[in-house]
Amino acid sequence: MMESTQVTPMPLWPPMYTVKKSTRSKQVRLSIHPHTGLTIHLPHRSKYSVDIESLLIKKKSWILKHLASLPPPSLREQIALPAALDLKAIDETWQIEYKFNCTKPSLFAAPGFRLVVLDKAPNLTCSLRLLHTWLKRQAETHLAPWLSQLSLKHNLPFNKVQIRHQKTLWGSCSSAHNIQLNYKLLFLPRNLAEHVLLHELSHTKHLNHSRSFWRLLSQCDPNCAQHNSALRNIESELPAWLYTERLPR
Ligand SMILES: [Zn+2]
Known part of the structure; x- marks a missing residue:
């Protein structure tokens, strides 16, 4: 019997990773994303120094399992022009024609x-840039009034809303109660997008992630915990081309 010589690609160890300090994380957290690979999120004001090497060893089986489930790099990096935009948050699907x-x-x-x-002529960069701009306008048309409605409903007034393409955040709220929303929210299921809007509105009362903040957010969104954990992994399900915000000219 001939022995099979099929080679199974194994992720390299130790893996490549990025470290991010965040005011939002309260504890050390790992994430794996098809476009950015492994990220180690550290709390901004970490009281203790983190031994990354031990952390990687402790989480080795989790990391290997998730790195192995990523699509191969050739597929990951191959970005094609999308045929449609499935904007679940506003329940609209747009078919795209290229001429x-x-x-x-x-x-x-x-x-x-x-x-x-x-x-x-076919030009990926140019077409994607046009789509990004259109999505931003679409978000201004739909997300801004939606935020206002929720603000009135829950009596959480804000100052201004701005739609942006933020690389890592779904939204943010400043001390002046100005809210910024990411237009990628359009691609989330409606309940998750609404959860993000309510999260930012709750920051108008509590500019932190304290217990009082989560209590208020849970009053506005009874499925708060479930929505919050669903959001952690949803980014990998969004179309890859959405992450091409810094396109070469
Ligand atoms: Zn927050």
């Missing part, structure tokens, strides 16, 4: 939830 041999790159919305992207 080339046109004079100037542009994008317009046509009846029946169709987006038409025009360009001289």
Whole structure:
């Protein structure tokens, strides 16, 4: 009998990782993302120094299991023009048509939830940039009024809302009660997007993640804990091209 010579690719050990300090994490946390790999999140004001080497060894089986489940790099990095935008948060699916041999790159919305992207020739960078801009406008149209409604409903007034493309945050709230929302929220299931809006509104009363903050957020969102944990892993389910915010010209 011939022996099989099939090679199973194994993730390298020790793995490549990024360390991020965050005012939001209260404890050391690991995450694995198809686009960024392994990230070690450390609390910003860590009282103790973290021995990363021991941490990696302690979590070795978890890390290896999750790194192995990532798609191969060739697939991960291959970003194609999307055929549709599934905006679950606002219950809209837009089909995209690309038309080339046109004079100037542009994008317009046509009846029946169709987006038409025009360009001289196929150009990934240019088309994706047009889609990012359209999504930002779409978020301004839908997320801003939604935030206002929730603000009135729960009596949590805010000052201004701004839609941005934040790399790591779903949203933020300043001490002046200005709220920033990420337009990637459009791709989340409606209940999770609403949870993020309520999270930021709750920061208008508590500018921290104290017990009082979570108590208030749980009053606004009875499924708070479930939604909060669902959000931790959902990013890997979003389309890869959404992460191309710094496109080369
Ligand atoms: Zn927060």
